[in-house]
Amino acid sequence: MLEVKDLVVAYGKVKAVKGTSLTVEKRQVVSLLGTNGAGKTTTLRTISGLLRPESGEIWFEGERIDKTPAHQVVIKGLAHSPEGRRIFPKLTVEDNLLLGAFARKDTAGIATDLDRVFALFDILKERRTQPAGTFSGGEQQMLAIGRAMLSRPRLLMLDEPSMGLSPLMMQKIMSTIRALQAEGVTILLVEQNAAAALRLSDRAYVLEVGSITLEGTGQQLLGDDRVKRAYLGED
Amino acid sequence: MKIPTLVTPELQKQYGRLGRLVALAGALLFALSPYLPWAYPRTALDNMTYLGAPSTVQFLGLSLGVLELFALVGSHMAAGVARVRGTTHLLHRVAWNRAARAGALGMIAFIGLIIVVVALETGGLANLEYGAWIALVAAGIATAGSRFLAPGRESTLDRAPANPVLEILTIAGLLGGSLFLLAFALDQDDGGTFVVLLAHIAIMVTIALRSGVGAWLSLAGQRHRNVLVFSAFAVAFLFPFTQNGSDANMSIATQVLIFATTAVGLNIVVGLAGLLDLGYIAFLGAGAFTAATLSESTFATIGWKPPFIVVMIIAGLISATLGLLIGTPTLRVSGDYLAIVTLAFGEIFRITMNNLDGSDGPDLVHGSSGIPAIPNLNLFGFDFGEPHVIAGITLGRFANYFFLMLLIIAVIIVVFTRLNHSRIGRGWVAIREDERAAEAMGVNVFGLKLLAFAGGAFLAGFAGAVKAHVDVSVTPEQYIFLESAFLLAAIVLGGMGTVLGVIIGATLLKLVPEKLRFMSEYRMLIFGLLMVVMMRFRPEGMVANTRRQLEFHSDDQELAAEVDEDLPYEFVEERA
Ligand SMILES: Nc1ncnc2c1ncn2[C@@H]1O[C@H](COP(=O)(O)OP(=O)(O)OP(=O)(O)O)[C@@H](O)[C@H]1O
Numbered sequence: 001m002l003e004v005k006d007l008v009v010a011y012g013k014v015k016a017v018k019g020t021s022l023t024v025e026k027r028q029v030v031s032l033l034g035t036n037g038a039g040k041t042t043t044l045r046t047i048s049g050l051l052r053p054e055s056g057e058i059w060f061e062g063e064r065i066d067k068t069p070a071h072q073v074v075i076k077g078l079a080h081s082p083e084g085r086r087i088f089p090k091l092t093v094e095d096n097l098l099l100g101a102f103a104r105k106d107t108a109g110i111a112t113d114l115d116r117v118f119a120l121f122d123i124l125k126e127r128r129t130q131p132a133g134t135f136s137g138g139e140q141q142m143l144a145i146g147r148a149m150l151s152r153p154r155l156l157m158l159d160e161p162s163m164g165l166s167p168l169m170m171q172k173i174m175s176t177i178r179a180l181q182a183e184g185v186t187i188l189l190v191e192q193n194a195a196a197a198l199r200l201s202d203r204a205y206v207l208e209v210g211s212i213t214l215e216g217t218g219q220q221l222l223g224d225d226r227v228k229r230a231y232l233g234e235d
Numbered sequence: 236m237k238i239p240t241l242v243t244p245e246l247q248k249q250y251g252r253l254g255r256l257v258a259l260a261g262a263l264l265f266a267l268s269p270y271l272p273w274a275y276p277r278t279a280l281d282n283m284t285y286l287g288a289p290s291t292v293q294f295l296g297l298s299l300g301v302l303e304l305f306a307l308v309g310s311h312m313a314a315g316v317a318r319v320r321g322t323t324h325l326l327h328r329v330a331w332n333r334a335a336r337a338g339a340l341g342m343i344a345f346i347g348l349i350i351v352v353v354a355l356e357t358g359g360l361a362n363l364e365y366g367a368w369i370a371l372v373a374a375g376i377a378t379a380g381s382r383f384l385a386p387g388r389e390s391t392l393d394r395a396p397a398n399p400v401l402e403i404l405t406i407a408g409l410l411g412g413s414l415f416l417l418a419f420a421l422d423q424d425d426g427g428t429f430v431v432l433l434a435h436i437a438i439m440v441t442i443a444l445r446s447g448v449g450a451w452l453s454l455a456g457q458r459h460r461n462v463l464v465f466s467a468f469a470v471a472f473l474f475p476f477t478q479n480g481s482d483a484n485m486s487i488a489t490q491v492l493i494f495a496t497t498a499v500g501l502n503i504v505v506g507l508a509g510l511l512d513l514g515y516i517a518f519l520g521a522g523a524f525t526a527a528t529l530s531e532s533t534f535a536t537i538g539w540k541p542p543f544i545v546v547m548i549i550a551g552l553i554s555a556t557l558g559l560l561i562g563t564p565t566l567r568v569s570g571d572y573l574a575i576v577t578l579a580f581g582e583i584f585r586i587t588m589n590n591l592d593g594s595d596g597p598d599l600v601h602g603s604s605g606i607p608a609i610p611n612l613n614l615f616g617f618d619f620g621e622p623h624v625i626a627g628i629t630l631g632r633f634a635n636y637f638f639l640m641l642l643i644i645a646v647i648i649v650v651f652t653r654l655n656h657s658r659i660g661r662g663w664v665a666i667r668e669d670e671r672a673a674e675a676m677g678v679n680v681f682g683l684k685l686l687a688f689a690g691g692a693f694l695a696g697f698a699g700a701v702k703a704h705v706d707v708s709v710t711p712e713q714y715i716f717l718e719s720a721f722l723l724a725a726i727v728l729g730g731m732g733t734v735l736g737v738i739i740g741a742t743l744l745k746l747v748p749e750k751l752r753f754m755s756e757y758r759m760l761i762f763g764l765l766m767v768v769m770m771r772f773r774p775e776g777m778v779a780n781t782r783r784q785l786e787f788h789s790d791d792q793e794l795a796a797e798v799d800e801d802l803p804y805e806f807v808e809e810r811a
């Protein structure tokens with residue numbers, strides 16, 4: 001469904017991603033692991049069209065999208081919940097969610113999806129008219145995920161969805177990801193909590209200073225010694 | 236404004252009743268003082284020399300006194316029911332004490348201003364007669380007394396159940412009243428009287444805000460938006476009929492309307508899309524020059540004379556094209572560049588027009604002398620230059636253009652509100668807040684910005700075409716940077732992103748200098764001071780856009796309100 005080939009992305013002269021390739025199959029959950037500064041966020045931002053690659057190709061459902069403007073990538077069905085949430089703090093919860101559906105025009109479908117998000121996160125429903133900036137960090141994270149869901153994506157990219165969440169909320173996010181997968185949404189996940197991410201993943205990649213150093217199924221990587229040492233904190 | 240608290244809450248508790256009595260006496264005296272002569276010379280304001288016959292200005296004072304009496308009586312009644320929780324009657328929800336405290340200060344400000352103005356106009360305090368001093372003393376007594384009233388809890392009028400009939404009647408009544416006020420204000424040739432009138436309005440508004448009536452009114456306005464809009468248009472439509480064929484005021488009113496229309500157009504660009512356009516006046520100018528060169532004027536340089544409707548559209552399109560030309564390269568980069576580029580564009584436009592004079596460039600608009608003698612419009616056989624008599628009232632040339640502008644501003648307001656509540660409007664807010672995040676949401680950032688920018692330019696060109704005919708001649712010096720600055724000021728003062736606020740702001744900014752010509756040297760100084768004061772005390776403008784208000788005062792107020800809500804009634808009384 002998504003194929004990234006030899007991607008090179010640079011900020012000025014500094015290359016942040018150096019020839020990364022990865023593949024995401026339909027209905028899979030794929031994780032992208034890596035230390036801080038490895039280039040995970042950069043990769044996602046390039047896929048969603050917010051950054052332009054220096055070289056390499058990005059294919060989404062048989063279409064090359066590495067020159068497509070960001071707002072058209074969303075229309076093609078690829079949503080991105082950015083790192084650090086990036087919600088609109090002065091807009092109400094509802095306006096934030098509706099902005100997720102900005103690229104859609106099917107009013108009825110939007111209403112259904114809005115209800116679905118409200119069913120998933122009841123706190124959002126309770127406070128739908130409240131400015132989003134008054135939310136706690138975890139609540140903002142739920143809003144960010146809900147907002148990404150509202151574009152009804154076929155591929156959803158989540159950049160550290162559990163950042164700042166309590167273990168309970170973390171579990172809720174993970175089960176939401178499973179539920180989305182069951183509904184047919186494909187997910188590309190960047191997560192610091194490697195154990196939780198790998199348990200969920202059909203496939204995973206490890207990114208180190210801009211290059212993929214390891215790949216395999218979630219189970220394989222969970223058992224890998226290097227992964228255990230570097231990301232799971234085991235000896 | 237914070238007045239130092241000499242009177243502590245303990246004193247207020249102890250002497251509250253006495254204070255109310257004293258204030259009552261002061262207010263009564265103040266309300267009677269207009270029946271005494273306030274000044275010796277007849278020329279001081281509007282002849283306040285008679286015993287027993289108040290002038291209009293004195294009547295304004297009287298109205299303040301009566302209002303204060305009313306507030307004090309209300310305060311007395313409310314004190315009786317203060318302990319009853321959950322009273323729902325509207326009158327019980329008014330913050331009477333706050334109104335009375337503000338009203339008394341307003342009385343001092345009012346009479347103080349009159350004394351200063353009379354002294355300045357006639358050359359000394361000696362020209363004031365005993366009535367004015369009595370009024371000042373009365374206002375002082377009322378203020379001293381009212382300080383002993385505890386402000387009490389904030390009004391809960393904004394949480395009162397809806398009362399459609401009362402709300403609609405109030406809106407209609409207020410707007411009807413404002414028609415007469417407007418007609419009266421425009422009739423004041425004396426700058427001093429005009430200032431006093433403005434002050435009176437400001438005092439009334441303050442009292443309304445302090446008492447909670449203001450909040451109730453704004454809620455009522457939101458609930459009955461259609462009534463409000465319709466009444467406002469009815470008032471504007473009826474205004475020419477109050478002028479009895481006099482062109483003096485109608486010419487001002489028409490200029491105000493053109494200015495307001497342009498400001499609402501700019502508000503789409505600035506208030507909705509958040510693009511700082513410092514050269515908007517050039518788009519108005521482009522429209523005016525287009526219309527002038529295509530007009531029947533013997534100085535027009537283009538032989539083609541299409542009907543005016545076509546001219547308007549061409550004018551709009553030319554402005555929009557200019558907008559696209561400067562918008563396309565600049566809107567991709569960050570906001571600061573746009574401000575600089577539009578500022579430069581405004582100047583380039585003016586200088587280019589100056590140079591299209593036959594010696595530095597083609598003789599398209601005759602350079603600095605511009606295109607004069609633009610004939611009046613003639614739409615569908617209706618000659619805008621001819622007076623018309625309707626129901627025995629003569630409507631002159633400017634009234635004709637006034638009606639045309641009213642139609643155009645209506646169109647622009649419809650465009651504005653449609654956009655604001657649409658998907659596009661939501662996209663603009665998102666861009667204003669976080670451009671990158673908006674892009675990730677699928678918002679076509681560049682496209683939407685360009686739409687706002689070029690669309691705003693189109694509307695300005697549209698209005699400019701009419702302006703050319705109203706002004707009779709079009710010259711480059713009508714379209715200087717200062718005009719752009721004033722347009723922006725109207726938006727900022729009135730309330731960015733609102734229609735009502737911007738219209739009020741535009742009216743004030745255009746009307747006040749017209750009426751206060753004697754102060755024209757200080758115009759920029761006063762204007763600057765006003766801006767500073769506004770930015771300090773009410774950055775969201777006179778009428779606040781709800782989304783915008785969050786940007787300026789976020790949590791603290793809400794928190795305070797919540798805390799007050801949770802406290803039992805008695806505690807709030809005690810604490811205040
Ligand atoms: N806007 C930028 N300008 C310059 N360099 C940048 C920019 N954004 C990121 N970088 C650099 O690119 C490299 C990769 O950053 P990126 O944000 O992709 O890392 P990451 O894998 O998401 O890290 P983390 O786990 O901390 O979020 C880092 O060295 C970072 O300093």
Ligand SMILES: [Mg+2]
Pocket residue numbers: 040041042083159
């Ligand atoms: Mg990152």
